[in-house]
Every structure is written in C-alpha cells, then in structure tokens.
Amino acid sequence: MRQAVLRNLHWEGTLQRVWDFPAVAGPDGGKATTITMVHGFRGDHHGLLRLVEELPRHRVILPDLPGFGQGQELPGTHDVSTYARFISDCLRKLAPEPRVLLGHSFGSIVAAEAAALAPDLASVLVLVNPISAPALEGPSRTASRVAEGYYVAADRLPEAAGRALLAHPLIVRAMSVFMAKTKDRTLRRWIHGQHDAYFSSFASRRVVLEAFRASISGTVRDRAQELTMPVLLIAAEKDDIGSVASQRELAALVPDSVLEVLPGVGHLVHYEKPREAARLIETFLETTPA
Numbered sequence: 329m330r331q332a333v334l335r336n337l338h339w340e341g342t343l344q345r346v347w348d349f350p351a352v353a354g355p356d357g358g359k360a361t362t363i364t365m366v367h368g369f370r371g372d373h374h375g376l377l378r379l380v381e382e383l384p385r386h387r388v389i390l391p392d393l394p395g396f397g398q399g400q401e402l403p404g405t406h407d408v409s410t411y412a413r414f415i416s417d418c419l420r421k422l423a424p425e426p427r428v429l430l431g432h433s434f435g436s437i438v439a440a441e442a443a444a445l446a447p448d449l450a451s452v453l454v455l456v457n458p459i460s461a462p463a464l465e466g467p468s469r470t471a472s473r474v475a476e477g478y479y480v481a482a483d484r485l486p487e488a489a490g491r492a493l494l495a496h497p498l499i500v501r502a503m504s505v506f507m508a509k510t511k512d513r514t515l516r517r518w519i520h521g522q523h524d525a526y527f528s529s530f531a532s533r534r535v536v537l538e539a540f541r542a543s544i545s546g547t548v549r550d551r552a553q554e555l556t557m558p559v560l561l562i563a564a565e566k567d568d569i570g571s572v573a574s575q576r577e578l579a580a581l582v583p584d585s586v587l588e589v590l591p592g593v594g595h596l597v598h599y600e601k602p603r604e605a606a607r608l609i610e611t612f613l614e615t616t617p618a
Contacts, residue, residue, distance in 0.1 A: 436458040460575045497524065558585075562590065
C-alpha cells in the first residue's frame with residue numbers, strides 16, 4: 329500500500345482532510361505529474377485508493393469532499409459550485425503544474441465545473457464513469473425520484489431515525505448489488521464491504537440531502553463545451569447511470585476529448601477495473617502535451 333501524508337486544509341472556517349501520496353520513481357527514475365482525484369456521492373477518499381495504487385509514478389492528491397469522510401460540514405450549501413471551489417483551492421495550494429484533475433461519478437460533475445470555470449487549473453481532465461445524462465430524464469427518472477424521496481424522508485425524521493435510515497445496511501447493500509457487475513465473488517464481497525464501511529461516513533443528514541440534489545441536478549454536459557483542455561472520458565459498457573450512447577453524445581460536445589469504453593463493467597470502474605483505467609490514463613498522459 330502506498331503511504332500518504334495526511335494534510336489539514338483550513339477552508340472557509342472548516343477543517344478539511346487531504347491525502348497526499350508522493351510519486352514512486354518509475355523504471356527510468358523519473359516522476360510524472362500530480363493527479364488530484366475527486367470521489368463520488370456518499371463516498372470518500374477510500375473509494376479511489378485502488379486507482380491510486382495503479383498509478384505509482386504520479387503524485388496523487390486525494391481529498392474528502394466537505395461533509396463526507398473526515399471532511400467537516402460547511403456552513404453553506406453543499407452543491408456543485410461549492411465543491412468546485414474547494415477542489416480548485418486544493419489544486420492551487422497543493423498541486424504543482426502541470427496539473428491533472430480526475431473525477432469519478434458525481435466527482436466528474438465537480439471536476440468539470442472546476443475546470444470550466446478556471447481553464448488554467450488543469451492541463452488535462454480525466455472523467456471516470458462521467459455523469460453524461462440528466463438523472464431526472466430518461467429511464468432513470470423514476471429511480472431518481474424514489475431516491476430523492478428516500479433522502480427527503482431521512483432528513484425530515486428525528487435525528488436518530490433519520491441517520492439510521494440513511495445508514496440502513498439493507499439499503500446500502502441494495503445499492504452495492506445494483507452497481508456491482510463483476511462475476512468474481514471475492515471481489516463482489518470486497519466491494520460490498522467497502523460500501524458497508526464507508527458509504528455512511530457523512531457529517532449530517534443535511535449534507536447528504538444537499539449533495540444528492542446536486543448530484544441529480546447537473547451533468548458533465550452542462551460544462552462540456554467550455555472544457556478547453558484535453559479530456560479523457562472513461563466510460564463503462566454496463567453503466568446503468570450513464571449509457572454508452574449518452575457517453576458518445578457527451579464526447580461529441582467536448583472540443584478535445586477521447587472516449588474509452590471498458591467492457592464488462594458498470595459504474596464501479598474504480599473498484600472493478602482500476603488497472604485497466606490506469607493504463608488508459610497513462611497512455612493518454614504520455615500522448616498528450618502537458
């Protein structure tokens with residue numbers, strides 16, 4: 329396991345946590361760029377650790393988003409624009425140029441927002457399982473509305489009952505079963521264990537509801553045409569949240585993009601195929617001018 333330096337970042341009156349993984353020298357003794365990674369909704373930095381392990385030549389900056397994991401709750405709203413400002417500050421304070429910004433799932437929306445608002449922020453943008461279609465449109469509309477009702481109910485219940493509903497093992501397991509596509513039983517058990525351990529690491533019910541509403545209110549398409557840097561889109565053949573067709577439509581909107589589709593995997597590329605994703609990232613960085 330790569331060892332990280334745990335950094336405390338004082339941000340807008342709160343204490344945030346950032347894991348800083350130094351690069352490991354490659355075969356030629358050289359070191360590559362710094363990659364800042366943004367995790368998805370209800371996750372924390374643990375979710376991207378397998379991908380970190382597969383990119384040893386790169387320094388990796390991996391924060392918990394405010395209100396999740398070890399990140400403190402913010403006094404304001406936990407939405408895409410706030411998270412984008414937080415990630416922008418992380419890059420400018422901790423990541424030297426040239427910078428690579430990577431986002432997974434909801435993190436892809438945050439990363440795209442940050443990169444679009446500040447074109448000089450990152451030289452390269454990598455989006456894994458990018459959110460390519462509105463959650464409240466198309467076949468996922470009903471499921472999204474049901475999920476929203478669940479989060480609203482949890483927010484309105486008394487504190488203890490609301491938190492218990494959000495962290496209920498059966499609900500967490502159902503979500504995990506829905507997203508995991510691997511046939512490997514050992515890997516499936518590990519994925520379920522990861523969700524059991526970290527999917528309920530949030531500061532408050534308010535944080536979860538605000539972040540959920542942010543996650544279903546926007547897509548990467550909202551900022552696609554403003555992304556002026558090279559963009560690598562790593563999609564998945566069996567992703568129930570972003571179909572291959574919608575990923576192709578997204579790629580067509582991004583001025584300078586490459587779309588790669590991993591077969592046999594769904595929305596958990598970072599868990600099920602981190603090595604394959606890392607190879608795509610390495611190849612893209614090697615062929616893309618900094």
